Amino acid sequence: xxTISINNLARAxxxxxxxxxxxxxxxxxxxxxxxxSEKHMIGKSKELLDRLEKLVDKGDDLVRAKxxxxxxxxxxxxxxxxxxxxxxxxxxxxxLVFETDEKLIGGIKIEVGDEIIDMTLQNKIHxxxxxxxxx
Amino acid sequence: MTKNHIVENLRKQIEKWKDEAELEKVGHVIEVFxxxxxxxxxxxxxxxxxxxxxxxxxxxxxxxxxxxxxVIILGDFSxxxxxxxxxxxxxxxxxxxxxxxxxxxxxALGVPIDGKGAIKAEKNNPIEKVAPGVITREGVNQAVQxxxxxxxxxxxxxxxxxxxxxxxxxxxxxxxAIDAILNQKGQDMICVYVSIGQKDSKLRKLQTRLEEGGAMxxxxxxxxxxxxxxxxxxxxxxxxxSIAEFFMDQGKDVLIIYDDLSKxxxxxxxxxxxxxxxxxxxxxxxxxxxxxxRLLERACRRNKEYGDGSITALPIIETQSGDLSAYIxxxxxxxxxxxxxxxxxxxxxxIRPAVNxxxxxxxxxxxxxxxxxKKVSGTLKLDLAQFRELEAFAQFGSDLDESTKxxxxxxKRAVEVLKQPQYAPFATEDQVVVLYxxxxxxxxxxxxxxxxxFEEGLIEYASKNAKTFYKEITKDKMWTDAGEEExxxxxxxxxxxxxxx
Numbered sequence: 001x002x003t004i005s006i007n008n009l010a011r012a013x014x015x016x017x018x019x020x021x022x023x024x025x026x027x028x029x030x031x032x033x034x035x036x037s038e039k040h041m042i043g044k045s046k047e048l049l050d051r052l053e054k055l056v057d058k059g060d061d062l063v064r065a066k067x068x069x070x071x072x073x074x075x076x077x078x079x080x081x082x083x084x085x086x087x088x089x090x091x092x093x094x095x096l097v098f099e100t101d102e103k104l105i106g107g108i109k110i111e112v113g114d115e116i117i118d119m120t121l122q123n124k125i126h127x128x129x130x131x132x133x134x135x
Numbered sequence: 136m137t138k139n140h141i142v143e144n145l146r147k148q149i150e151k152w153k154d155e156a157e158l159e160k161v162g163h164v165i166e167v168f169x170x171x172x173x174x175x176x177x178x179x180x181x182x183x184x185x186x187x188x189x190x191x192x193x194x195x196x197x198x199x200x201x202x203x204x205x206v207i208i209l210g211d212f213s214x215x216x217x218x219x220x221x222x223x224x225x226x227x228x229x230x231x232x233x234x235x236x237x238x239x240x241x242x243a244l245g246v247p248i249d250g251k252g253a254i255k256a257e258k259n260n261p262i263e264k265v266a267p268g269v270i271t272r273e274g275v276n277q278a279v280q281x282x283x284x285x286x287x288x289x290x291x292x293x294x295x296x297x298x299x300x301x302x303x304x305x306x307x308x309x310x311x312a313i314d315a316i317l318n319q320k321g322q323d324m325i326c327v328y329v330s331i332g333q334k335d336s337k338l339r340k341l342q343t344r345l346e347e348g349g350a351m352x353x354x355x356x357x358x359x360x361x362x363x364x365x366x367x368x369x370x371x372x373x374x375x376x377s378i379a380e381f382f383m384d385q386g387k388d389v390l391i392i393y394d395d396l397s398k399x400x401x402x403x404x405x406x407x408x409x410x411x412x413x414x415x416x417x418x419x420x421x422x423x424x425x426x427x428x429r430l431l432e433r434a435c436r437r438n439k440e441y442g443d444g445s446i447t448a449l450p451i452i453e454t455q456s457g458d459l460s461a462y463i464x465x466x467x468x469x470x471x472x473x474x475x476x477x478x479x480x481x482x483x484x485x486i487r488p489a490v491n492x493x494x495x496x497x498x499x500x501x502x503x504x505x506x507x508x509k510k511v512s513g514t515l516k517l518d519l520a521q522f523r524e525l526e527a528f529a530q531f532g533s534d535l536d537e538s539t540k541x542x543x544x545x546x547k548r549a550v551e552v553l554k555q556p557q558y559a560p561f562a563t564e565d566q567v568v569v570l571y572x573x574x575x576x577x578x579x580x581x582x583x584x585x586x587x588x589f590e591e592g593l594i595e596y597a598s599k600n601a602k603t604f605y606k607e608i609t610k611d612k613m614w615t616d617a618g619e620e621e622x623x624x625x626x627x628x629x630x631x632x633x634x635x636x
Contacts, residue, residue, distance in 0.1 A: 005201050005202070006202060007201055007202060047202075051202075111161075113176075114160055114161055114162055114176035114177055114178055115158055115159065115160055115161070116158070116159045116160075116161050117156060117157070117158055117159070118156075118159060119156045124154055127154060128149065128152055128154075131148075131152050132145070132148060132149075132152075
């Protein structure tokens with residue numbers, strides 16, 4: 001038998017649980033845990049959860065973004081960023097997580113999934129350094 | 136340079152620099168071990184794309200799996216940690232190429248390691264490239280002169296050919312390669328020597344030897360030492376051939392030596408096993424044939440319409456106690472256009488280069504041989520083969536008829552003539568003279584221990600006195616009747632003088 005990939009499993013769980021509530025959902029959760037223990041995949045539950053979260057987000061038309069800056073951002077800037085993300089990923093909802101980091105010196109960094117838009121001074125200095133070395 | 140000048144220069148450079156916010160694809164390191172990293176994320180990355188790690192190390196994607204990618208790390212992997220951010224560069228692995236690389240020693244990434252300063256790249260060539268197609272090619276018709284009599288006469292190599300040098304350890308495989316490089320002086324050839332998994336001391340010795348012989352003026356050395364990771368050994372030959380292609384694209388002829396491909400296969404096996412690809416025969420992965428065939432197929436002779444130029448490849452394979460039927464030797468034998476087989480027994484008998492003439496072949500080289508050489512060496516191979524057979528047979532009894540005896544004596548002299556010390560390449564014209572004297576029977580009554588001095592004397596005498604013959608060979612690649620008469624006379628004269636002394 002072919003090995004079950006995390007991706008397949010996550011999709012199966014998502015499809016069987018979506019739109020269900022109450023006792024039905026309880027049963028599915030119970031069965032899922034049973035299946036995981038039978039297939040010896042409990043150890044992979046963290047990856048499975050990550051994958052499941054992505055599927056749920058996709059279903060909800062939602063994007064999670066992490067925004068890092070040196071200091072706390074103003075409300076107006078945040079709104080602009082949110083607008084930009086919604087436009088870029090063509091989605092309706094977004095969840096923004098904010099983080100401050102002294103090392104960034106200035107500017108902001110937006111992380112969405114495996115994409116990064118790095119507009120921090122730290123990155124600019126780094127790029128300038130590379131440019132001067134190679135030229 | 137004054138301080139102000141430096142500041143001024145920097146200011147200009149900085150002003151030229153433009154920064155644009157750009158989208159970067161990133162992933163995270165899940166695990167790192169033995170030069171391999173597993174990375175999550177980077178969903179739409181290409182195969183053999185470069186990725187960069189936080190401390191500047193470069194990796195290449197080899198395995199693209201459903202939820203992770205396998206990357207080989209080119210360089211130091213000890214500083215890479217779990218969770219590190221990995222950026223995709225969007226570029227297929229490529230190496231810098233430049234004319235200034237001639238005379239330099241580079242590592243597998245094309246970075247100079249000889250301490251003579253940086254090289255400004257003229258171009259970046261991808262290390263993997265599809266070999267030139269049928270339409271762009273031409274038959275092999277021009278010789279590579281190695282300066283080794285046994286090879287130039289019996290196993291000729293043409294420009295664009297792939298000739299394998301195979302033999303046990305310590306049989307003089309590298310020596311043949313070095314002699315071939317040394318003899319390319321003034322032959323309009325650029326040499327690339329790729330050292331894979333060799334001791335650094337050996338490489339240093341080789342480099343010094345090439346410098347002494349003035350060969351570094353037209354040679355590039357690419358080295359992935361045995362202290363470096365398997366990933367670098369794996370890419371080194373491809374780097375070498377990419378550099379060679381850069382010169383070929385300028386219409387030049389290039390000679391590339393891979394020393395040696397057995398270590399390359401071992402490095403690739405290591406990587407494959409670490410990446411959990413299924414092992415096959417001798418634990419090599421399934422695509423080890425393709426590994427070498429796609430490399431050697433890039434050697435070619437291109438026709439005039441497609442820019443001319445050629446790459447001649449001399450891969451080296453080390454066998455274990457003469458076992459030609461092991462996996463890698465059979466693979467590479469079947470890929471190449473012939474092989475030069477070196478034997479331990481011959482080596483210790485004092486026959487050096489220890490070429491086994493029976494097992495060695497050149498499938499396309501005879502078209503590249505010059506006419507004169509073809510004429511003198513035509514019967515030599517057969518003579519030697521017959522001699523070998525008779526030699527074994529003659530050990531049983533001494534009752535031999537005259538013609539058999541003559542054949543034996545001729546064979547012994549042929550073996551003696553084909554012996555040649557290291558770093559003493561022979562010019563083609565000299566080879567023709569010596570082999571002419573041998574095959575026409577002029578040496579039959581010279582005693583065997585005097586053959587070497589006869590040979591040396593003859594070349595010196597003939598080069599002075601048989602000027603027409605020499606001129607014809609260098610110019611028209613063949614002698615005329617007049618030239619032959621002159622040579623016959625000269626050999627006769629020399630011989631009578633030689634026997635008197």
